[in-house]
Amino acid sequence: xxxxxxxxxxxxxxxxxxxxxxxxxxxxxxxxxxxxxxxxxxxxxxxxxxxxxxxxxxxxxxxxxxxxxxxxxxxxxxxxxxxxxxxxxxxxxxxxxxxxxxxxxxxxxxxxxxxxxxxxxxxxxxxxxxxxxxxxxxxxxxxxxxxxxxxxxxxxxxxxxxxxxxxxxxxxxxxxxxxxxxxxxxxxxxxxxxxxxxxxxxxxxxxxxxxxxxxxxxxxxxxxxxxxxxxxxxxxxxxxxxxxxxxxxxxxxxxxxxxxxxxxxxxxxxxxxxxxxxxxxxxxxxxxxxxxxxxxxxxxxxxx
Amino acid sequence: xxxxxxxxxxxxxxxxxxxxxxxxxxxxxxxxxxxxxxxxxxxxxxxxxxxxxxxxxxxxxxxxxxxxxxxxxxxxxxxxxxxxxxxxxxxxxxxxxxxxxxxxxxxxxxxxxxxxxxxxxxxxxxxxxxxxxxxxxxxxxxxxxxxxxxxxxxxxxxxxxxxxxxxxxxxxxxxxxxxxxxxxxxxxxxxxxxxxxxxxxxxxxxxxxxxxxxxxxxxxxxxxxxxxxxxxxxxxxxxxxxxxxxxxxxxxxxxxxxxxxxxxxxxxxxxxxxxxxxxxxxxxxxxxxxxxxxxxxxxxxxxxxxxxxxxxxxxxxxxxxxxxxxxxxxxxxxxxxxxxxxxxxxxxxxxxxxxxxxxxxxxxxxxxxxxxxxxxxxxxxxxxxxxxxxxxxxxxxxxxxxxxxxxxxxxxxxxxxxxxxxxxxxxxxxxxxxxxxxxxxxxxxxxxxxxxxxxxxxxxxxxxxxxxxxxxxxxxxxxxxxxxxxxxx
Numbered sequence: 001x002x003x004x005x006x007x008x009x010x011x012x013x014x015x016x017x018x019x020x021x022x023x024x025x026x027x028x029x030x031x032x033x034x035x036x037x038x039x040x041x042x043x044x045x046x047x048x049x050x051x052x053x054x055x056x057x058x059x060x061x062x063x064x065x066x067x068x069x070x071x072x073x074x075x076x077x078x079x080x081x082x083x084x085x086x087x088x089x090x091x092x093x094x095x096x097x098x099x100x101x102x103x104x105x106x107x108x109x110x111x112x113x114x115x116x117x118x119x120x121x122x123x124x125x126x127x128x129x130x131x132x133x134x135x136x137x138x139x140x141x142x143x144x145x146x147x148x149x150x151x152x153x154x155x156x157x158x159x160x161x162x163x164x165x166x167x168x169x170x171x172x173x174x175x176x177x178x179x180x181x182x183x184x185x186x187x188x189x190x191x192x193x194x195x196x197x198x199x200x201x202x203x204x205x206x207x208x209x210x211x212x213x214x215x216x217x218x219x220x221x222x223x224x225x226x227x228x229x230x231x232x233x234x235x236x237x238x239x240x241x242x243x244x245x246x247x248x249x250x251x252x253x254x255x256x257x258x259x260x261x262x263x264x265x266x267x268x269x270x271x272x273x274x275x276x277x278x279x280x281x282x283x284x285x286x287x288x289x290x291x292x293x294x295x296x297x298x299x300x301x302x303x304x
Numbered sequence: 305x306x307x308x309x310x311x312x313x314x315x316x317x318x319x320x321x322x323x324x325x326x327x328x329x330x331x332x333x334x335x336x337x338x339x340x341x342x343x344x345x346x347x348x349x350x351x352x353x354x355x356x357x358x359x360x361x362x363x364x365x366x367x368x369x370x371x372x373x374x375x376x377x378x379x380x381x382x383x384x385x386x387x388x389x390x391x392x393x394x395x396x397x398x399x400x401x402x403x404x405x406x407x408x409x410x411x412x413x414x415x416x417x418x419x420x421x422x423x424x425x426x427x428x429x430x431x432x433x434x435x436x437x438x439x440x441x442x443x444x445x446x447x448x449x450x451x452x453x454x455x456x457x458x459x460x461x462x463x464x465x466x467x468x469x470x471x472x473x474x475x476x477x478x479x480x481x482x483x484x485x486x487x488x489x490x491x492x493x494x495x496x497x498x499x500x501x502x503x504x505x506x507x508x509x510x511x512x513x514x515x516x517x518x519x520x521x522x523x524x525x526x527x528x529x530x531x532x533x534x535x536x537x538x539x540x541x542x543x544x545x546x547x548x549x550x551x552x553x554x555x556x557x558x559x560x561x562x563x564x565x566x567x568x569x570x571x572x573x574x575x576x577x578x579x580x581x582x583x584x585x586x587x588x589x590x591x592x593x594x595x596x597x598x599x600x601x602x603x604x605x606x607x608x609x610x611x612x613x614x615x616x617x618x619x620x621x622x623x624x625x626x627x628x629x630x631x632x633x634x635x636x637x638x639x640x641x642x643x644x645x646x647x648x649x650x651x652x653x654x655x656x657x658x659x660x661x662x663x664x665x666x667x668x669x670x671x672x673x674x675x676x677x678x679x680x681x682x683x684x685x686x687x688x689x690x691x692x693x694x695x696x697x698x699x700x701x702x703x704x705x706x707x708x709x710x711x712x713x714x715x716x717x718x719x720x721x722x723x724x725x726x727x728x729x730x731x732x733x734x735x736x737x738x739x740x741x742x743x744x745x746x747x748x749x750x751x752x753x754x755x756x757x758x759x760x761x762x763x764x765x766x767x768x769x770x771x772x773x774x775x776x777x778x779x780x781x782x783x784x785x786x787x788x789x790x791x792x793x
Contacts, residue, residue: 108402109398109402113397127612130618131396131612132611132615133610134609136607137605139604144741147739147740154739207740207744210735214728214729215685217728218725218728255641256691259634260681260685260687260688261684262630262634262684263627263630263633263684264630266626266627266630269629270629271622271625275673275674282681
């Protein structure tokens with residue numbers, strides 16, 4: 001099966017499409033920085049700002065009775081006078097009212113236990129065996145954030161170094177452009193998700209960005225290698241050789257991306273909820289990464 | 305051919321070894337898979353960095369306290385030079401642990417300044433009232449329609465504040481109560497003078513129920529020199545109206561007079577009891593803290609994760625579903641596109657899974673949810689190498705080469721690009737492992753190990769299996785290696 005992607009003809013469209021994607025992401029990032037309650041480029045989750053997250057299931061006979069979150073909060077206010085908890089609490093029911101998920105600012109273990117007891121009184125009985133509680137102090141959050149940013153920077157630096165040693169200037173520059181293109185788009189999508197669906201990013205998001213960086217560069221390297229090899233071997237025009245090389249490695253690149261997407265899809269479908277956004281970020285990164293390796297990076301190499 | 309068969313036996317041997325390892329050394333599951341509590345303790349130091357000696361000292365005190373707590377299993381690790389991570393598998397409510405571990409437990413013995421008796425009496429009364437108010441507050445919090453009740457507490461508190469000539473700055477009532485209590489404690493402590501006897505002079509601590517009522521008391525046993533110091537101190541105040549205070553972390557937990565009968569020798573015998581209306585639980589907590597000694601630097605609990613056992617086992621099941629379905633998706637895709645070659649890659653993947661798990665039990669790697677996602681993700685990456693090779697083989701076959709030649713050169717020519725292609729992923733894993741938190745380390749470890757093992761399985765194992773298949777004449781038809789529709793092109 002031969003593929004025939006008309007790279008030369010569509011160069012402008014491809015670069016235009018990427019520009020639109022980047023703009024879309026940048027708008028999200030700017031909007032998120034200036035127009036949201038959290039005033040950050042992305043909605044930072046508990047890992048980075050500290051807080052208390054509780055998920056616990058109710059014990060119900062057949063079906064769980066319906067409570068409105070507001071009425072539960074009302075009840076909580078009557079019982080507890082702990083302002084720290086009540087001023088900034090988010091409460092949700094999920095899974096047909098079975099699962100309660102609560103977010104509050106940072107609490108001590110004692111305060112968190114009191115909260116659970118109070119909830120038990122209002123919507124109980126609760127199944128303590130299903131408890132998932134995380135308490136993160138604000139100090140630790142800041143530290144995690146610096147930690148993640150350092151890892152990102154160090155790893156991007158290492159990858160850039162590797163690429164610039166391995167390729168000459170022009171190739172290295174475009175490979176890096178493609179890489180930042182991928183990262184900005186995934187970041188931008190999560191900025192938008194934060195704005196629209198209040199999706200928060202945690203330390204696993206930073207991990208997914210790093211993994212995307214490693215993986216997407218890998219794809220670009222393979223295609224650039226092919227181009228270099230063919231430029232030496234074949235006597236066709238420069239642009240034609242690039243297009244040919246892309247078509248030759250098209251199948252290989254899409255297939256490896258598909259096989260990597262399958263396991264991620266399984267985690268999204270069947271895995272634990274804590275891995276959902278992580279796997280989604282990785283999947284997005286791999287899709288955008290394959291696109292930029294196959295279409296964008298080689299298009300940038302084309303001469304007018 | 306003979307050499308390849310040698311490989312085949314080697315692979316079978318490795319597989320048997322892996323199964324043996326997995327049966328005899330079961331995988332270690334992280335808390336998110338088995339349920340339990342994890343506490344992150346931050347060492348607080350105002351100036352400068354925490355030295356490794358200080359870290360070591362804090363670590364050993366915490367270790368002693370955890371052991372004395374009597375939890376069945378625990379795991380204490382240092383992290384990043386100034387943090388400790390304590391894992392308590394199976395513990396669903398880390399409240400007691402946090403209370404015992406979080407305190408500095410600095411024990412001091414102080415003697416009362418002369419002429420402060422009336423001041424002390426007033427303060428003791430105020431302390432009692434504040435304590436009562438705190439008790440009432442906890443009770444009020446649990447009952448409904450408690451506004452009146454809370455107003456009473458508020459008024460009483462204001463009276464005390466006026467007496468003390470101190471106004472609290474906290475926003476909520478509970479915070480105010482605690483603040484005032486701390487203030488009173490500080491005032492009381494200030495009425496006493498430091499002595500050279502401290503928690504360092506203890507060699508043991510215990511507890512027992514008081515004979516006259518249901519309260520508990522904590523027993524202290526001093527070292528020889530400690531006993532002498534104690535005798536000296538008690539002698540100096542015996543028969544006077546100066547009291548001896550036992551102060552824990554700046555809060556006086558007991559003030560007692562020393563009778564005239566000790567005026568000549570002091571209290572000898574090298575032991576003392578603290579009876580300050582302890583409940584059984586409080587007495588035990590104090591006992592554990594004193595046995596472990598005081599922390600050289602204060603610590604703060606900055607993170608607490610608690611996962612129920614049921615949720616843990618659900619997480620295992622979900623991960624299993626995800627891993628198996630991922631494997632099936634990939635398998636179907638590979639067999640559909642590459643036929644026998646695809647089947648070979650599935651077999652290598654199964655080997656890959658076993659080898660990975662065996663390495664986990666060997667190192668050992670504690671499996672956590674992020675770790676499992678790293679493993680599942682690496683399944684997809686492990687097939688990458690196979691795809692590269694198979695594409696080369698296909699090209700060779702299309703060019704009209706024989707099967708054996710195509711296979712040989714396919715493996716040969718793909719070799720370098722495979723190794724090369726994994727370098728960037730390994731780079732990221734390496735950085736993540738060095739700089740990441742515990743949580744992140746799990747992911748980078750499994751992904752990194754996976755990428756390395758996949759080099760072996762997808763290069764060596766699949767080649768060996770393929771060679772083995774091609775020894776059968778019936779499996780040597782070219783169309784078993786190329787999808788039929790490809791011939792139409």
